[in-house]
Amino acid sequence: xxxxxxxxxxxxxxxxxxERSDTYGYELTKNIRDCAPxxxxxxxxxxxxxxxxxxxxxxxxxxxxxxxxxxxITENGKVALRGLRRDWEEHKQSVEMILxxxxxxxxxxx
Amino acid sequence: MDRSEYLVALRQYxxxxxxxxxDIEEAMSFYGDFIMDSTPEEYQRLGSxxxxxSKILAENGTFTGNPxxxxxxxxxxxxxxxxxxxxxxxxxxxxxxxxxxLLIILVxxxxxxxxxxxxxxxxAFGIIVGLGAAVLGLGAAGIALLIEGIRDLFTVPPVGLAxxxxxxxxxxxxxxxxxxxxxxxxxxxxxxxxxxxxxxxxLLSGVRA
Numbered sequence: 001x002x003x004x005x006x007x008x009x010x011x012x013x014x015x016x017x018x019e020r021s022d023t024y025g026y027e028l029t030k031n032i033r034d035c036a037p038x039x040x041x042x043x044x045x046x047x048x049x050x051x052x053x054x055x056x057x058x059x060x061x062x063x064x065x066x067x068x069x070x071x072x073i074t075e076n077g078k079v080a081l082r083g084l085r086r087d088w089e090e091h092k093q094s095v096e097m098i099l100x101x102x103x104x105x106x107x108x109x110x
Numbered sequence: 111m112d113r114s115e116y117l118v119a120l121r122q123y124x125x126x127x128x129x130x131x132x133d134i135e136e137a138m139s140f141y142g143d144f145i146m147d148s149t150p151e152e153y154q155r156l157g158s159x160x161x162x163x164s165k166i167l168a169e170n171g172t173f174t175g176n177p178x179x180x181x182x183x184x185x186x187x188x189x190x191x192x193x194x195x196x197x198x199x200x201x202x203x204x205x206x207x208x209x210x211x212l213l214i215i216l217v218x219x220x221x222x223x224x225x226x227x228x229x230x231x232x233x234a235f236g237i238i239v240g241l242g243a244a245v246l247g248l249g250a251a252g253i254a255l256l257i258e259g260i261r262d263l264f265t266v267p268p269v270g271l272a273x274x275x276x277x278x279x280x281x282x283x284x285x286x287x288x289x290x291x292x293x294x295x296x297x298x299x300x301x302x303x304x305x306x307x308x309x310x311x312x313l314l315s316g317v318r319a
Contacts, residue, residue: 025140041156067139068146069140
């Protein structure tokens, strides 16, 4: 994706991926990378912040003789994600309005 | 350098640069997982253990003498403020707990303040009704005087004039007082209702949020 990700958008993506199903760091990184060239060292602070804010929680699950850390979305996380999706929708519409000359502008169609 | 050597070197780097054990464990559980899961090409992209380590330290707020690594952090901190509306951070939780406590106290102590509150409302109602009745009484008396005065005009004109005049005066006074009084009462009731409902809303939404 050619547009830089804001921290807010990155949070939205991480929350969305984890909402689909509980996931671990590697899988999460791969999922996010499908749309943005983020590095692992970008995602770690995002995960940490989301956990600190109680939007995600983690648990360890045994995998091939070691513990793998899984992330799970909390109720607060789902609420926050709904808010972020609403914001994204608004943001998308206002960008589309100018970029693709769609929707209603205050000044009518040009 | 194989995966476990890489991880040992990373842990050692973080430790030597003064990161707390707790933070090291957390970081290691993320990067350790990632490195164990990824292909060799993927984890080599992370850079050397000390390169990755200094990034982790920068994001953790520990300065390693590489000012460039702080810019990313600054961008995140800036973005973070805007998101606070979504996040129930510690302060919000505290405020919610306080409101919950206040609500519980209010409910539990209803027997104490309920009587007083009810008394105050009843007293206000009594005063309003009393004032209204007095003013309406003035008007009624005015009308009665007017009728009597008009009748007397034909028998004892001076008395009739005086009575009619008094009747007009009282009826007029009633009008002058009554209309603003009603307006005042309506405004007071609206104000009281909105104050009570906004206080309740505030309390309940604070608890529900």
